[in-house]
Amino acid sequence: MKNKLGLGALEMEVQQRHWAARLLLVSTIWACSGPAVLAQEAIGADPTLPFYAREGGSVRLGASTRSDTSGDKRPGLAVMPSVEYHWANGWMIGTDRGVAYNFSKEPGVQYGLGLGADMGRRATSTGELSGMGGIDAQLEYTGFAMVELQHDWRVLSALRYGAGDNQQGAVLELGVNYSLDLAPRWRAGLNLGAKLANQNYMQTYWGVSSSQSVSSGHAVYTPSGGLSELNAGVNLNYQITPRVSVSTGVNAISLQGAARNSPLVTKPDSLMGTVSIGYSF
Helix, strand or coil: CHHHHHHHHHHHHHHHHHHHHHHHHHHHHHHHCCCCCCHHHHHCCCCCCCCCCCCEEEEEEEEEECCCCCCCCCCCEEEEEEEEEECCCCEEEECCCEEEEECCCCCCEEEEEEEEEECCECCCCCHHHCCCCCECCEEEEEEEEEEECCCCEEEEEEEEEEECCCCCEEEEEEEEEEEEEEECCEEEEEEEEEEEECHHHHHHHHCECHHHHHHHCCCCECCCCEEEEEEEEEEEEEECCCCEEEEEEEEEEEECHHHHCCCCCCCCEEEEEEEEEEEEC
């Protein structure tokens, strides 16, 4: 009896440590999520906000429709608060853009390194992902670069590494952003982007292993690396006061290559709508 009680206490302690480790990871992810610091501006973040324009921060509450490519029947609306702050010395931290350091001191050229997270994928019992299991969240290492061109054009890129069950998934995000002042308080933006992924990342998100084939009923699928997504979006920002603004936008996403041909995909092309209100300080 004593040994059983001892083993029970040991198992409880192990479980407590396991959940404490998961809580630590989730807390880190909450502080560092969105590691593609610059690429996110090209594929969905508000393109009208200047990058490293000044020292300061912002708080934003946004809502967006969820892009569903696999017939998942979960609610299609997500509400998410975000906070970020950047310093004049190049450091930045935020729930949208991760933790990063910008090495450049030139306002028109930015490049640096960051730490963020790939949020993984929750297990679901609906749609084509039924029986596929979940994908654990992982910390990611990021390199980014941005060049401002004439006439309000920007070229952006970010390389992320560390996603997937083997933590070897890599994604290269490339984008072009154009912003235009429509009126004293109105500003519009256009985003064009592309995403390329290595084989490890593609297998994690779009592939079907032999064990997953048994549990899901899908045929085994081993995708190759390459172009996985093209996207485009338009955004509109209204400055209510010098510190308060509202933004709205629509983004079109089209899966490409091996991702588009995956048996997990039922809707390779989708639209996402976003709306948010923010306060800068």
